Amino acid sequence: MTETDDYEHYEAVVVGCGPGGAAAAAALANNDVETLVLERGVDAGSKNVSGGLVYAEESSPYTIDDLFPDFREEATERPTTENYIHNVAGDQVASFDISSLHHHDSEWSDAVLRRKMDSWLAERVHEMTRETGGGLLTEVRVNGLLRENGEIVGVTTSELDPIKADLVVAADGVNSELARDAGLMDWEDPDEWFQGVKAVVEMDPEDINERFGIEEGEGHAHLFSGDLFDGVRGGGFLYTNEDSLSIGTVFHLDSLTEEEAEPHELLDNLLTHPLLAQWLGDDYEELEYSAKLVPDSKKAAHPSPHQDRLVLVGDAAGQMQAQGPIIKGMNHAVTAGALAAEAFVDAKARNDPHAAGDLYEQKLRDEGVMEKLRPRSYRTLGKLAEADPISKVTDAVADSAIGRAGVNLLGPGILERLFSSPRMMAVMPDTRTPYVTIPTIIAEELGERVDADNTVEPPELDDRIGDLTYDVGDPHIELVDNSFEASGTAVTACPVSAKDFGGGCYRDEHVKTNGSEEHLVSLDTQPCVECGTCAVVADTHWEHPDGGKGVEYKQG
Amino acid sequence: MVDIDPTEHEIAELGPEVNQIDDVDELEAMLALEEDGEDRQPVKTLIESRIETLEADDEAVDPETVDLTDLTIADIANLVRDVDDVDVLEDMLEREAGGNDRKGAKEQIENRIDSLEGSGDEEPTEVEYVPPEEKYPDLDHPTADKQYVEGVSGERYRDMWVYCETQQGELIDVAKEMLGKARELMDEYNSDSDAEGAYGGDEDGEPEDVVAVVIGSDVEDLAEEAVAYGADRVVYHDDERLERFRHKPYTEIYAHMCRDFEADWRDYHEPRYNVFPATNNGRDLSALVQGELDSGLASDCSDLYIENAMISNPAKTGTPGDSREFERVLHMPRPDFSGFEYSTILCIDKPHRDFHPQGASVIPGAFDLPEPNHDREGELVEHDLDLPEEWFQIEILEADQLDEGVDLTGNDVVVALGRGIGDDPTAGIELGVDLVDQFENADLGFSRGVLTASYQFAGHVEQYVNMERQIGESGQVVEPEVYIAAGISGAIQHKVGMDESETIIAINDDPDADIRDFSDYFIQGDLFEVLPRLTEAVEAGELSAVAQEASDD
Numbered sequence A: 001m002t003e004t005d006d007y008e009h010y011e012a013v014v015v016g017c018g019p020g021g022a023a024a025a026a027a028l029a030n031n032d033v034e035t036l037v038l039e040r041g042v043d044a045g046s047k048n049v050s051g052g053l054v055y056a057e058e059s060s061p062y063t064i065d066d067l068f069p070d071f072r073e074e075a076t077e078r079p080t081t082e083n084y085i086h087n088v089a090g091d092q093v094a095s096f097d098i099s100s101l102h103h104h105d106s107e108w109s110d111a112v113l114r115r116k117m118d119s120w121l122a123e124r125v126h127e128m129t130r131e132t133g134g135g136l137l138t139e140v141r142v143n144g145l146l147r148e149n150g151e152i153v154g155v156t157t158s159e160l161d162p163i164k165a166d167l168v169v170a171a172d173g174v175n176s177e178l179a180r181d182a183g184l185m186d187w188e189d190p191d192e193w194f195q196g197v198k199a200v201v202e203m204d205p206e207d208i209n210e211r212f213g214i215e216e217g218e219g220h221a222h223l224f225s226g227d228l229f230d231g232v233r234g235g236g237f238l239y240t241n242e243d244s245l246s247i248g249t250v251f252h253l254d255s256l257t258e259e260e261a262e263p264h265e266l267l268d269n270l271l272t273h274p275l276l277a278q279w280l281g282d283d284y285e286e287l288e289y290s291a292k293l294v295p296d297s298k299k300a301a302h303p304s305p306h307q308d309r310l311v312l313v314g315d316a317a318g319q320m321q322a323q324g325p326i327i328k329g330m331n332h333a334v335t336a337g338a339l340a341a342e343a344f345v346d347a348k349a350r351n352d353p354h355a356a357g358d359l360y361e362q363k364l365r366d367e368g369v370m371e372k373l374r375p376r377s378y379r380t381l382g383k384l385a386e387a388d389p390i391s392k393v394t395d396a397v398a399d400s401a402i403g404r405a406g407v408n409l410l411g412p413g414i415l416e417r418l419f420s421s422p423r424m425m426a427v428m429p430d431t432r433t434p435y436v437t438i439p440t441i442i443a444e445e446l447g448e449r450v451d452a453d454n455t456v457e458p459p460e461l462d463d464r465i466g467d468l469t470y471d472v473g474d475p476h477i478e479l480v481d482n483s484f485e486a487s488g489t490a491v492t493a494c495p496v497s498a499k500d501f502g503g504g505c506y507r508d509e510h511v512k513t514n515g516s517e518e519h520l521v522s523l524d525t526q527p528c529v530e531c532g533t534c535a536v537v538a539d540t541h542w543e544h545p546d547g548g549k550g551v552e553y554k555q556g
Numbered sequence B: 001m002v003d004i005d006p007t008e009h010e011i012a013e014l015g016p017e018v019n020q021i022d023d024v025d026e027l028e029a030m031l032a033l034e035e036d037g038e039d040r041q042p043v044k045t046l047i048e049s050r051i052e053t054l055e056a057d058d059e060a061v062d063p064e065t066v067d068l069t070d071l072t073i074a075d076i077a078n079l080v081r082d083v084d085d086v087d088v089l090e091d092m093l094e095r096e097a098g099g100n101d102r103k104g105a106k107e108q109i110e111n112r113i114d115s116l117e118g119s120g121d122e123e124p125t126e127v128e129y130v131p132p133e134e135k136y137p138d139l140d141h142p143t144a145d146k147q148y149v150e151g152v153s154g155e156r157y158r159d160m161w162v163y164c165e166t167q168q169g170e171l172i173d174v175a176k177e178m179l180g181k182a183r184e185l186m187d188e189y190n191s192d193s194d195a196e197g198a199y200g201g202d203e204d205g206e207p208e209d210v211v212a213v214v215i216g217s218d219v220e221d222l223a224e225e226a227v228a229y230g231a232d233r234v235v236y237h238d239d240e241r242l243e244r245f246r247h248k249p250y251t252e253i254y255a256h257m258c259r260d261f262e263a264d265w266r267d268y269h270e271p272r273y274n275v276f277p278a279t280n281n282g283r284d285l286s287a288l289v290q291g292e293l294d295s296g297l298a299s300d301c302s303d304l305y306i307e308n309a310m311i312s313n314p315a316k317t318g319t320p321g322d323s324r325e326f327e328r329v330l331h332m333p334r335p336d337f338s339g340f341e342y343s344t345i346l347c348i349d350k351p352h353r354d355f356h357p358q359g360a361s362v363i364p365g366a367f368d369l370p371e372p373n374h375d376r377e378g379e380l381v382e383h384d385l386d387l388p389e390e391w392f393q394i395e396i397l398e399a400d401q402l403d404e405g406v407d408l409t410g411n412d413v414v415v416a417l418g419r420g421i422g423d424d425p426t427a428g429i430e431l432g433v434d435l436v437d438q439f440e441n442a443d444l445g446f447s448r449g450v451l452t453a454s455y456q457f458a459g460h461v462e463q464y465v466n467m468e469r470q471i472g473e474s475g476q477v478v479e480p481e482v483y484i485a486a487g488i489s490g491a492i493q494h495k496v497g498m499d500e501s502e503t504i505i506a507i508n509d510d511p512d513a514d515i516r517d518f519s520d521y522f523i524q525g526d527l528f529e530v531l532p533r534l535t536e537a538v539e540a541g542e543l544s545a546v547a548q549e550a551s552d553d
């Protein structure tokens, strides 16, 4: 008898109670699988950020309301009834209605705030898993995989004794410590990630209805691209909630670091653009500033996201699809979570519960999930266009007189259709061309001047930090190399740090020692919002804070 | 013929080796070699005991064939526990009857048959009590020589006793919390209400008390305090040798108080309930005392309540198949699995063995800290017992108070430095210390920004750069008469640690720094120039003049 035989055992352990974990747990519980769910936040959702529109795809085998019937009534904000994209060049804006892209394959899509959504899900999950002899535990951080003879058999946590299970579902989101521990994902390459930053802005429901020209039960989704963002590849979004707006930006991390851009300033560029004056009015009240990395499934989705008894679902597996400006992570996490559960139930029925991983991989393929995440067409077309010489050429062509003439010739009608083509959007290469150059040209050639006076004064970074809630524990990030060369990028890329700001996580410092001066960075993790950026762009040893510690989002 | 010649090895090496050998012949040969050679007793014992173990294993007996006459009753007791086949047991019974025909042995086998078959429809029969020592004379009885391990039951128990731990001459909070809870429980217990925990007092209708126990040096005042927090009676033992918690004397005293102490009010066998704090010392003491009193203990409880309990375990009821209601049972819930599950522990008498006092240790903070009522009346009882010297064999040579660190509160003046010292951190600290030195009652503090920086400090100032000097939300909160903030921007998390100061003087080269909004004097300038001038001015007794001049910019 080995010592580990004494450890608590469950049929399934689900790590993380975001949409992926909640779906996996619900599907497991529906099949009477004894399931324990571990979530590090004080409450599910207290750590999570999304834009966010939850999509229910017609082609998907599971949607979130299949698993949680009252989801839309209880956990979401407004449904999106109208969708626009705005191409911006200075104060010239060309706006297109892209509802058809949004509605393509969508049964519905609703705006959500993650604190509310996830904590509602968590209550259901707890009720359901209790029935199986398990349950949901919050404030427990899983800090590694439990192995026996080199094989994964469970998890270790910072708060409890190790726990064994026949199935370990890593639904621990982006920067999954479990995926890293298993060697399935690494956090090395900035071009596999986006960084999302968001402000939730308080607004009376009456004002929302009036300013957007909608009624109760209706909502807007607006996307923004063009030269708003100092040449950084990415875009902005604005979604209407019941009594607030979610306004944010999503950028390619490699581009953000190359341009040494300050994410909070790029967000402010959007917030203060004249176009937004009509919606923001004169009484800007920011409830919460938040940020998180987002994997780019085209590059990061693991084709075989499992090992031994471990399966990865959702962001942990890189299953976050950027369909051009449309971001679909939550729906895929739900589908994957449910498929992983299905796979385990099948494997158990075949008397080989530990074979769930292979079945899961097969289901991801058979159900077409993998094709959405890593489209074959992107692998050929998109990648090619990203190769540098070619991307320079397309950029130059688009910006040339011929390109401009093309834009004019095509005219708004065709462009609108092009923007609304899901195929086009799926193969869009990750270069400046589609994100910056073309929208800018479109705006310049076809746009109209917006001359509204935007009076919004977004809060300074120190006030944004000051408004967040923290329960500070031990530092969870260790700076391995504090030279500016190795880790200096984090000073700008960290959403709560900035050049010449002493109150951020990362601060650059010139330190004199024995006559010579060194350029260093120092790190204080107290203001950290756990976005994961510095895990990729700086030389760190990066972990999540222990259960219940760190930032606590109230909106999410 | 042997792999290892013992005479060539040290005993320490031999231990693990010998225990790997499974061949008795080989071991015998080794034994012979050792006897002929070194003939070391420990080595021989080692080998012999290995041989014994192996032989015992070999004897792994088959209940169907074993000669029962070779076995003691204890052996049979052990053997039948693993037999699940009633036929085999019946056969054994026959063999025993045909052999030694020992009553005890047959009983063992019969009991096993009964427990396998269930007691069926038979009328429940009271199990005849035979003290364990008589029943199983061949088994070990580790408690047999303990005079206080009693087969008694049906004794009188009363009162809820609360151990009030002290630290540095004060009752610790959890002691007060427990007293508050005990008061609440016993008030209900003594009442005639309909509540489940209401019994209208003891079995004779007399109210039971909350008895506080205070042990230490110079503790009479604390005994009075215990009354204010809810005790009806405080038994205290005062001895300067008891200044610090010591296992032996504390355990002896506590056990004596609740078992042997003669006082007219203590007209009962032992306390009904004993409640301890689940602190380091409390955990030790609770286990020792409850062990000494031969009772049980539920450790780390998060709640307590008193209620009747319906129990069907025959070990407790004495009659298989019967349920019995036990009264006045202390229910002791404790978290099992990180608070996910709770178990409620009960400490219940057996028919022939008492499990009193019912004992619990309580997690600090589990109950609210009550308000003291200094008008409450209660009886103070000094416990007297000669404490023999041998209880104090362990001498405390040195005691170290865990570093409480730097305490910045209580200073008249605090000089705080921020990242404004970044251009020359060592010089910045020197300037800060110079200014501190001008005041009688002053100290140096920092913003967090400095403490988490990568600055290099020269050795002589490095001692100051210490998280303990951090002022603010995650550091200390200070309210001195004068707070001088040099090179600090005034972030909200810093502000909450100092903005109750009487007078705030800020030195900053940025006229828009947030700290300006909550400073009484704002000196715009380079701290490397301003600090020395301030120091001079204070030396000359002109602080306010300088501040005035500077802020009139």
Ligand SMILES: Cc1cc2nc3c(=O)[nH]c(=O)nc-3n(C[C@H](O)[C@H](O)[C@H](O)COP(=O)(O)OP(=O)(O)OC[C@H]3O[C@@H](n4cnc5c(N)ncnc54)[C@H](O)[C@@H]3O)c2cc1C
Pocket (backbone or CB within 6 Å): A015, A016, A017, A018, A019, A020, A021, A038, A039, A040, A041, A044, A045, A047, A048, A049, A050, A051, A052, A053, A054, A055, A140, A141, A142, A143, A171, A172, A173, A174, A177, A195, A196, A197, A198, A248, A249, A250, A291, A292, A293, A294, A313, A314, A315, A316, A320, A327, A328, A329, A330, A331, A333, A544
């Ligand atoms: C700004 C922004 C905008 C976005 N917009 C959209 C959008 O409009 N639509 C959309 O579909 N998606 C959007 N996304 C992506 C979407 O949020 C994610 O894809 C989705 O949340 C992934 O779900 P998940 O369940 O895999 O992981 P998460 O939702 O990240 O859940 C992971 C959970 O695991 C917990 N956890 C992590 N580590 C541990 C550990 N070690 N131990 C215990 N618990 C742990 C976390 O606390 C968390 O609750 C956006 C993301 C961002 C940042």
Ligand SMILES: Cc1cc2nc3c(=O)[nH]c(=O)nc-3n(C[C@H](O)[C@H](O)[C@H](O)COP(=O)(O)OP(=O)(O)OC[C@H]3O[C@@H](n4cnc5c(N)ncnc54)[C@H](O)[C@@H]3O)c2cc1C
Pocket (backbone or CB within 6 Å): A465, A470, A472, A501, A502, A503, A504, A526, A527, A528, B417, B418, B419, B420, B421, B446, B447, B448, B449, B450, B470, B471, B472, B473, B474, B475, B476, B486, B487, B488, B489, B490, B491, B492, B493, B494, B497, B507, B508, B509, B510, B513, B525, B526, B527, B528
């Ligand atoms: C959860 C949490 C808890 C925190 N807890 C604390 C806490 O307990 N205590 C705390 O202090 N902070 C705390 N912080 C950090 C806090 O937010 C600030 O980052 C910190 O206080 C900044 O320190 P600073 O004022 O020294 O540095 P900065 O903000 O960088 O300010 C330096 C100032 O010095 C001025 N300056 C520069 N050079 C000179 C010069 N030569 N002469 C004069 N002035 C000059 C600058 O103009 C600037 O105003 C916490 C943060 C978080 C998120």
Ligand code: SF4
Pocket (backbone or CB within 6 Å): A477, A490, A493, A494, A495, A496, A497, A505, A506, A525, A527, A528, A529, A530, A531, A532, A533, A534, A535
């Ligand atoms: S310190 Fe790292 S993880 Fe924390 S907010 Fe900054 S970049 Fe994100």
